[in-house]
Structure formats: structure tokens, C-alpha cells
Amino acid sequence: MSTKLTTTCPGCSCICDDIEVSVEDSKIKSVSNACRKGAALFLNAKPQSNDGIDDEIDEAIEILRRAKKPAIFGLDNTTIEAQQIAIEIAKELDCLIDDYSRILYGDLLDLVLSSKIPTCTLDDVRDRADISIFWGSDAMNSQPRHLSKFSYFPRGEHKQKGWEFDRHAVVIDLYRSSSAKVCSEFFKIDQGGDAAFMDAILGTLSGKPPSSKELLRLINEIKKANFGVIFAGSGLISGLNRDTEKLVGFMEKLNEYSEFCTIPMVKAYNMRGFVETINDSGLERGEPFPQALVNQDVDAALIVGADPLSDLPFPVSRKLREIKTIVIDPRTTPTTEIADVAIHSVINGIFGEGSVRRMDGVEFKLKPCCIAGGGLSDEAILKRIMEGL
Amino acid sequence: MGISSFIQSPAYEVMILIVPDIFQSSAGYAGKFSEAYQNASAQIYLDHEDMKEWSIKDGSKVELFTDFGEVVLTARESEEEHRGIGLMPPSVYSMRILSLDNLHPAKIRRSKGEVAGIREIIGK
Numbered sequence: 001m002s003t004k005l006t007t008t009c010p011g012c013s014c015i016c017d018d019i020e021v022s023v024e025d026s027k028i029k030s031v032s033n034a035c036r037k038g039a040a041l042f043l044n045a046k047p048q049s050n051d052g053i054d055d056e057i058d059e060a061i062e063i064l065r066r067a068k069k070p071a072i073f074g075l076d077n078t079t080i081e082a083q084q085i086a087i088e089i090a091k092e093l094d095c096l097i098d099d100y101s102r103i104l105y106g107d108l109l110d111l112v113l114s115s116k117i118p119t120c121t122l123d124d125v126r127d128r129a130d131i132s133i134f135w136g137s138d139a140m141n142s143q144p145r146h147l148s149k150f151s152y153f154p155r156g157e158h159k160q161k162g163w164e165f166d167r168h169a170v171v172i173d174l175y176r177s178s179s180a181k182v183c184s185e186f187f188k189i190d191q192g193g194d195a196a197f198m199d200a201i202l203g204t205l206s207g208k209p210p211s212s213k214e215l216l217r218l219i220n221e222i223k224k225a226n227f228g229v230i231f232a233g234s235g236l237i238s239g240l241n242r243d244t245e246k247l248v249g250f251m252e253k254l255n256e257y258s259e260f261c262t263i264p265m266v267k268a269y270n271m272r273g274f275v276e277t278i279n280d281s282g283l284e285r286g287e288p289f290p291q292a293l294v295n296q297d298v299d300a301a302l303i304v305g306a307d308p309l310s311d312l313p314f315p316v317s318r319k320l321r322e323i324k325t326i327v328i329d330p331r332t333t334p335t336t337e338i339a340d341v342a343i344h345s346v347i348n349g350i351f352g353e354g355s356v357r358r359m360d361g362v363e364f365k366l367k368p369c370c371i372a373g374g375g376l377s378d379e380a381i382l383k384r385i386m387e388g389l
Numbered sequence: 390m391g392i393s394s395f396i397q398s399p400a401y402e403v404m405i406l407i408v409p410d411i412f413q414s415s416a417g418y419a420g421k422f423s424e425a426y427q428n429a430s431a432q433i434y435l436d437h438e439d440m441k442e443w444s445i446k447d448g449s450k451v452e453l454f455t456d457f458g459e460v461v462l463t464a465r466e467s468e469e470e471h472r473g474i475g476l477m478p479p480s481v482y483s484m485r486i487l488s489l490d491n492l493h494p495a496k497i498r499r500s501k502g503e504v505a506g507i508r509e510i511i512g513k
Contacts, residue, residue, distance in 0.1 A: 040415035141409035174406060175476065176469040191404065267409070309511055310421065311479045313487035314457050321512075333421045334481050334511045 002029060007369040010077075010269045010349040011038040013359035014122075014143045014150075026372030028350070035144035045350045048330070048375025056343045057381060060302070060326040061388035063340065064093060067300035067324065072097040073289045074306030076268030079354025079366065082378040083270070083277045086304060089386050096286030096298075099274045100306070101266070103290060104234040106242040108264050109275040113361075117251050120229065120261040121360045122149075127156035130225035131168045136194070136235020137265035138171075140178035143359070147182065151231065168221045172197065173235060185218065194239035198250045205257055225258050233265040266359050273357035293319040300324040302385075304378055309334035328381050345378045352377035398499035401443050403435070403475045405453070405486070405493035410478040422507055430480035431460070431504045433497075434467040445499055452500035455486045455493070460510070461502040481510045 002024040008017040011034070020032040021042055031039045064070055072090050075083050076099045090097035101109050111117045125132065132151040139146035147153055152169040159166045169183035172194075180186035189197050200211060201219065210216040222228065232247070240246050247262070254260040266272055278285060292298045293316055300323055309317045310333065320338065327339040336342035346352040349366035354377070357363050376384075413429035420426060433453060435445065445451055447466040452459055453475070460482050467476065475497065477483040487493050 036411050036415045037418070040418040044418045044420075138409055141411045141414075144411055175408070175471040175474060177408070178411075307421070310481050310484065312484060314485050315488065317484060331418075331421065334507060337508070338511060 005369045008349055008364055008366050009034055009038040009041065010347075010356065010366055011035070011041045012143045013266045013269055013272065014145055015269060015356060015358040015364045016145055016149065017364060021369050023370055026370055028370060037144060041347075042350065045347050045370065047351055047370070047372040048344050048346050050374035050376070053343065053376060053381075056341050057384050057388065059341045060343065060385055063300050063324045063326055064089075064302065064385070064389060067093075069298050070095040070300045070302065071289060071292060071298040072302045072304070073099070073308070074304040075099050075274050076101070076266075076271040077305035078270060078378040079348050079352075079356060080270065080273045080277055080363075081354045082304065082382055083274050084281075085379060085382040085386055086302075087278060087281045087283055089302070089382065089389065091283060092386065092389055096289065096292055097278065097283065098285050098289040099271060100268065100311075101271050101275050102285075102288055103312075104237070105232075105264055105266065106237045106244050108232060108237055108244055108247070109266070109272065110279070111244055111248060112262060112264060113276065113279060116248055118255065118259075118261045119263060119360070121362055122151075122263070122358065123362075124227075124261075125156075125229050125263070126150045126154050126159070128158050128227045129156075129167065129229050131170065131221050131228040133170045133172065133228065133230045134179050134183065134265070135172045135230055135232055136237070136239055137231050137233025138173070138177035138179045139231065139265065140182065142233075142267050143265065146231075147179070151229070152183065168225075170218060170221075174239075185214065187214065187218070189239070192239055192241065194236055195243070195246050198246065202250065202253050205253075222254070223257060228254075228258060228260045230260065230262045231265045232262050263360050270356040272359055272361055273355070276357060276361065290316040293323075298323055301326070303327045303329075303335060303339075304382070305329055307333040307335045309338065328378055343381055344375065345381055346375040348377065351375065352379075354379060399443075400454075400496040400498040401439075402473070403439070403453075403495055403497045404473055405433075405475050405477055405483065405495050407479050407483055407487075407493075408476045413478040413480070427504075427507055428463075430478055430507075431482045432463045432465050432477070434465045434476040435497075436470060436472045436474065437466055438470070439472055440464065440466055443497070443499075445497075450500045450502060450504065451497050452502060453486055453495050453497050455488065455495045457488060458485045460485050461500050461504050463504060481507055485510060
């Protein structure tokens with residue numbers, strides 16, 4: 001007999017809470033409303049077993065006990081509860097703790113959290129936004145339902161005519177991405193040309209002649225807008241050479257013309273949660289993890305929900321082979337393959353539960369939709385490691 | 390064996406841009422050692438005009454190399470114009486050749502080699 005449930009997807013930072021799954025004999029048989037990524041996540045979910053997990057946890061504790069310079073890394077793809085325990089472990093070990101946010105977005109999230117850059121929720125965007133600017137971000141590939149649920153296609157409280165008449169969506173990027181193909185306008189900029197393009201926008205807004213008809217059209221849309229949002233991706237931060245002060249100044253100037261906010265287009269489903277959680281804890285993160293690895297300031301790494309072998313450059317990731325590594329991850333990845341200890345946790349939102357923050361900071365609860373097999377959550381594994389230490 | 394097998398194809402400069410790919414990330418949920426994920430990861434999208442100029446055909450093998458390493462990939466013709474830029478998804482293949490800098494200049498040439506498996510790339 002199959003059971004139909006509505007659940008929340010931990011596939012990306014949109015945290016879609018309208019996913020319908022059909023569960024039969026503790027297996028997910030079908031998924032509705034999800035994007036391609038979300039559907040793949042649910043349909044490929046496998047339960048874990050408890051075989052060997054006690055020994056793996058003991059081995060992890062032993063490695064961390066013996067380490068002189070341990071570090072904790074990842075944590076963007078796990079729950080707030082697991083992040084809180086990881087922070088406790090970092091305090092206990094007096095070690096660095098880091099995620100991908102500084103690597104990909106510099107201090108953008110801190111600027112948003114400290115209100116140096118104005119921000120809003122995705123619900124505000126759906127209800128009010130006249131113009132959405134995707135700058136160095138490709139929602140169609142990274143947050144696939146972003147445009148349909150929040151930023152371009154939906155009817156909102158004050159946007160009843162939707163994308164046909166009420167909304168303007170612009171992509172600014174180095175190449176015509178999938179998002180650029182569906183949005184109203186695309187501006188191709190050269191690598192590192194982001195700051196110059198900001199200057200061109202502000203210059204034209206202040207009355208200088210525009211360099212192109214397209215730029216004039218964008219300026220007219222900005223002037224017309226009561227409310228606009230910049231969805232800042234890692235491409236923008238890289239294009240600005242990580243000079244986020246340029247973005248702060250740009251947002252200040254833009255807000256002289258109309259209300260403009262920024263939402264960081266983080267990819268991992270709980271990166272926003274990690275940054276808020278660690279800021280709330282008051283703990284200093286220490287040296288960025290990649291730098292610490294290269295500088296040989298780490299002799300053992302506890303990696304949670306991350307696969308640095310697949311997303312950090314080789315000169316960094318090869319250093320992981322020279323130290324002891326413990327990886328907690330629901331799936332087998334290149335990093336679990338080279339780890340000294342790989343502990344397979346259950347997938348949050350399918351077999352495990354916990355809280356997460358959407359890219360705009362709104363908190364959601366992930367609840368299990370499938371009860372099958374054994375296995376422990378990231379939170380439970382980290383708790384046992386903490387107790388063992 | 391003809392003399393052509395001893396002559397290396399000319400190499401051209403290309404800037405590597407790491408971009409998300411929904412097909413690759415979805416395949417990752419089926420397993421990062423699955424054939425689908427490997428095929429979606431071990432490819433580089435090139436500009437149509439660049440491919441014509443460099444005599445690289447869609448689906449053919451290319452070698453991409455930097456000071457940090459080299460990988461054999463499948464070349465794909467991009468639907469969009471991005472001269473001098475090669476688009477790759479994040480994976481052990483793209484990370485194998487990248488430096489710590491934001492810009493990723495690399496060289497590309499036609500190859501008769503085979504795409505290595507992910508386990509081979511990570512040395513397992």
C-alpha cells in the first residue's frame with residue numbers, strides 16, 4: 001500500500017516545502033512538484049545500516065583525540081542542530097571550523113546578516129518584486145524552482161499579472177546561462193568586468209549617456225521599479241575580486257533611486273544556516289580551511305556533508321591525503337573514498353529530521369518522509385563524537 | 390603506426406569557467422561513481438567558432454592541461470557564444486587542473502586518449 005505525503009526538499013537553498021512523495025514499502029516510488037535535482041535526490045535515497053557504525057565513531061574519536069591541529073569543515077549540507085554540535089566540538093578541540101561560504105561568497109553573507117547590505121525574503125520577492133537581477137548566478141541550474149516559485153513567473157500578492165506584464169528579470173554573467181535564456185534580458189560582461197558594469201549602471205542612472213540601448217532599457221526598468229532584488233552568486237563575488245565593499249556602495253546608490261535588496265544565491269541547502277549559527281555562537285572560525293590545508297596547519301579533518309575532492313582545486317584537496325580524515329556523508333563520494341573513516345549518515349528530510357535556513361534566512365523543518373533501515377543522522381553521529389571526546 | 394601518432398596536436402589557450410549543471414548534479418544523487426555522473430562531469434563545453442578554429446569536433450576527446458595537471462575530456466559544442474571560455478561543472482575532473490586563483494587559464498588540444506574513471510583520477 002502506498003502513502004502520499006507532502007514534504008520538504010533539501011536539494012538546494014530554495015527548500016521547497018510542497019514536494020509530494022508516494023512511499024511504498026519504505027521506498028519512495030514517485031515524486032511530484034520537485035525539480036530534476038529534487039526528484040533525483042528523493043528517488044535515489046537509500047536507507048543506511050548500523051553495521052560497523054560504532055567502530056567508525058570510536059575510530060573518529062581516536063583520530064580527533066590524537067590530532068594536534070584538528071579542523072572541522074563542510075556543514076553546509078546538514079541541519080542547524082548538527083551544526084550546533086559541530087561548533088561545540090570545535091570549542092572543545094579549540095580548532096578551526098569552516099564551510100564553503102567564505103570560499104564562494106567572501107564576506108557577502110556577513111554583510112547581509114549585519115544589514116550593511118539590505119535584504120528581504122523570497123516571499124517579499126514573490127509578492128512585490130518588479131525587477132530581479134541574477135548577477136553571477138544561474139538559478140536554472142543551481143536553484144531550479146527559484147524563477148517559478150519566487151522571482152519571475154509566479155503571481156504574488158501585488159504582482160497578479162506575473163512575468164508577462166508585472167516583472168522584469170535580468171541576468172548579468174560571463175556567458176548566456178540557462179537562466180539567461182528564460183529571463184527578459186541578458187548582459188554579457190567580461191571576466192572581472194562586474195565593477196565596471198556597476199559603474200555604468202550608476203553613471204547612466206545619474207544622467208550620463210548610456211553605452212547601449214540595452215543598458216538604457218535596464219536603467220528605465222530600475223527607475224520604474226518600486227522594489228528590486230539582486231540575486232548575488234559566486235560569479236559576482238569572483239568578478240569583483242572579492243571586493244564586496246564595491247557591492248555595498250552599489251547597493252547604497254541604487255537605493256537612492258528605489259528600494260533594492262540583495263539575497264545571496266547560496267547553493268548548499270543550509271549554508272545560510274551555518275553562517276547564522278556560527279555568528280550566533282560567537283566562535284571565531286579561524287583561518288580559511290583551504291589555506292590552513294595548504295599551510296599544513298591541519299593534521300586531522302572532520303568533514304561533514306561536503307566533498308572537497310570534487311569542489312576544491314587539486315593543490316588544496318591533495319593535502320587531504322597527507323592528513324587523517326573523517327567524513328560524515330549520506331553518500332559515497334570521492335572524499336569518502338580517500339577518508340580514513342567514512343561514516344554514512346541518513347539523508348536529512350528523507351530519513352532524518354532537523355531545521356534548516358533557506359537562502360533568505362527563513363527557517364524550515366525537515367521531517368522524515370520514509371521510515372526504513374537504521375543509520376544515524378549527522379546530528380546523532382556528531383553528538384556521539386562529542387560525548388566520546 | 391603512422392607518423393601522425395607521434396605528432397602532438399597544437400595547443401590553444403582557453404579560460405576555464407566552473408558552472409553549475411543540473412544534469413550533472415542530478416546524476417550525482419544516483420552516485421558519484423555512476424557512469425551518468427562521470428559522463429556529465431568529464432566534459433567541456435566550447436564555443437562553436439573556437440571548435441572550428443581548433444579543429445575539435447563535438448564528442449571528440451580533448452586534453453586540458455595546466456601547471457597543476459591534465460585531464461582527458463569529451464568536447465561538447467555549446468549552444469551559446471563564449472569565445473575563449475570553456476565551461477565545466479565542478480567535479481574531480483575540473484578541480485584536477487585548477488589553481489587557487491579566480492581565473493583558470495588552461496591549454497587545450499585534440500587527444501587520442503581515453504577519459505579516466507573517477508577512481509583513477511582520485512588514485513583509488
